[in-house]
Amino acid sequence: MKEKLTVIKVGGKIVEEPDTLNQLLDDFSSLSGYKVLVHGGGRSATRIASQLGIESQMVNGRRITDAETLKVVTMVYGGLVNKNIVAGLQAKGVNAVGLTGADMNVIRSVKRPVKDIDYGYVGDVEKVDGKALADLIHRQIVPVMAPLTHDGNGNLLNTNADTIAGETAKALAEYFDVTLVYCFEKKGVLRDENDDDSVIPVLTPDLFKQYVEEGIVQGGMIPKLENSFSALDAGVSQVVITLASAIHKDSGTIIRK
């Protein structure tokens, strides 16, 4: 039987505020078993870009990444946010290593082809080296992954953190019994978006289909859940959508086949 591993994805909001970051580091370090942390950092990137006189352009929630913006996200995601998390985890006894996709060639991507929109230096994940990550993890090292990949030709590429978490979870499913946890600003997938306690405890493909038809699940949650089911299809055992403050609890929405 494979050993358990948890991949936790946290957004920028959590890791950019000292209080919520500290809480996250406590909760993450108290998680038992093998684990991986994937983080965002968009708010800091927007703030530092603005201080440097670079305007942040977003399309459908994705950052248009020109050459100057790529420098900013490389600094913020790969440096400021990532290294502070790593130092914070070390202080709590977690032997973390901060990685972009370029480090040890763990995530190769291709620059997104220009169709309607030119996203610039944005990467679509091509290959995650699950073996390289599993080797580290088996040596009790905890990868902390920044949302940056590389194309193998010397170029870093800005890459969505949800995607990194999903693709990493899939690649590690060959070596571990993987739970993928998406930290969310709500307690889980809600039945009623105005009622924070209306969490749907379990979603299966059939229930998902039913809730979409009934209009209970809609909008941006649909692609998020579709990605979750695609992770399950690729061997991930379960996906959980929950609050960052609840990663060590049995709560949120559990997505299972």
Add this chain to the structure above:
Amino acid sequence: MKEKLTVIKVGGKIVEEPDTLNQLLDDFSSLSGYKVLVHGGGRSATRIASQLGIESQMVNGRRITDAETLKVVTMVYGGLVNKNIVAGLQAKGVNAVGLTGADMNVIRSVKRPVKDIDYGYVGDVEKVDGKALADLIHRQIVPVMAPLTHDGNGNLLNTNADTIAGETAKALAEYFDVTLVYCFEKKGVLRDENDDDSVIPVLTPDLFKQYVEEGIVQGGMIPKLENSFSALDAGVSQVVITLASAIHKDSGTIIRK
């Protein structure tokens, strides 16, 4: 007999210009045997700090690192410079991993005590985990080290890249036959500072003493060479001071016991 390993230290000037960086990546990737790259990045840090409205204060060539400056060097050294080197080396077939001292807890330091000058968030190296680095290196992974360490309490600390290179070389001397190469803006230690070709080919402790007495070696070169002899005392096989463009050649000044 121990296997050979080369620790190369390059300053900011080399890694911050695309042309010299590219040459360095070519030269470094063509070096045979185990290797480690340690880089600076001070010029970029000064430039980005200035763009962010933070004034860079230097005392004896060392940066006074207040909380805001620490964020800048974390971004620039740990993110921008380090990750671009890593991506560049991957493109040349070198399986690089970018590390600060916090990553895998490879370099612990203590915040420099305030005497005459408060350097702020600057770390004096306490311990390099040679075993953790040697484990990576034996797995054909090439550490690329940024001049940042951590104190084990969650704080990153700005740390001189020459010191990181020297302490790393010492720690690795237990596992490898280590050559430490300091890249320099001159061809080596010069007999006559106005004659770029007056390189002293070999320095031993006796010759060093003689040259200091004769005034041939003076100024900032004295502590650099003292550090080199201290590395030799700690088990490093030889130290070389040479041009970045000459790291794959037998040139420069070789410092031996």
